[in-house]
Amino acid sequence: MIKENFIKIRSEIPANVELVVVTKTRTVAQIEEAISAGATIIGENYVKEADEKYACLGKKVQWHLIGHLQKNKIKDAVRIFDMMESLDSLDLAAAINKECRKVQKIMPVLIEINCAAEWQKAGILPEDFNAFMQEALKLKTIKPMGVMTMGPLLKNPEDLRPYFEKTRQIFEKAKKIFALDDWKFLSMGMSDSYKVAIEEGANMVRIGSAIFGKRD
Numbered sequence: 001m002i003k004e005n006f007i008k009i010r011s012e013i014p015a016n017v018e019l020v021v022v023t024k025t026r027t028v029a030q031i032e033e034a035i036s037a038g039a040t041i042i043g044e045n046y047v048k049e050a051d052e053k054y055a056c057l058g059k060k061v062q063w064h065l066i067g068h069l070q071k072n073k074i075k076d077a078v079r080i081f082d083m084m085e086s087l088d089s090l091d092l093a094a095a096i097n098k099e100c101r102k103v104q105k106i107m108p109v110l111i112e113i114n115c116a117a118e119w120q121k122a123g124i125l126p127e128d129f130n131a132f133m134q135e136a137l138k139l140k141t142i143k144p145m146g147v148m149t150m151g152p153l154l155k156n157p158e159d160l161r162p163y164f165e166k167t168r169q170i171f172e173k174a175k176k177i178f179a180l181d182d183w184k185f186l187s188m189g190m191s192d193s194y195k196v197a198i199e200e201g202a203n204m205v206r207i208g209s210a211i212f213g214k215r216d
Helices: 002-012 028-037 047-060 071-080 090-103 126-136 157-178 194-199
Strands: 018-022 041-044 062-065 083-087 107-113 142-149 185-187 204-207
Touching (some): 002 028, 047 062, 047 071, 062 071, 090 107, 090 126, 090 142, 107 126, 142 157, 157 194, 185 204, 194 204
Parallel strands (some): 018 204, 041 062, 062 083, 083 107, 107 142
16 A cells, blocks of 8 residues: 555645655655656665665665754764755754764754744744844855745644645745755645645655655
8 A cells, every 4th residue: 555655645745846755664665666656755764773774775766854863873974865854953053064064064954943942842933034044044054945844733734724834935035035046945744734734835755655655
């Protein structure tokens, strides 16, 4: 069913929308089935788990970090990932920049927005975003390419619209203010909310259980 699920979802979403296949707790065999169906981007929450899978799959696919990055995992993260979607502080940005400098790598990043201002969640608050960007753009080995948001945990995906709209507005205003040629990605929406997110402007979605089924 993995292959069929992926093909169905991929056929239903617009061609310009990037599909990040979320593989937390999934086996290499399951991931390979998704790849055989056409998956090109794998999203992992944890560096250690990603490293084990990367050892088997290598550069068959692009690797995106979609979970919070701990500083003691930065060296491995820089080695594995092609994009980090969860840049959530200037301290972390500086640490990634320092490690990338050592290996002469430019790391594409998305800025994680805490669009609902939830105290228990990571991410840049909307009112702090422009100041964050001004400082992040001074770092030469990270490349901001857009924003990502999780949104609050709500039962009805329709209730996420205001948060997706707010994040889209931040994304669009940043494009005008900072005039970055590579400012391209608005990553919003998961298995239960990706349709709403796309309607609100997302061009990157992160889907796991709708492809693999519910986790054990």
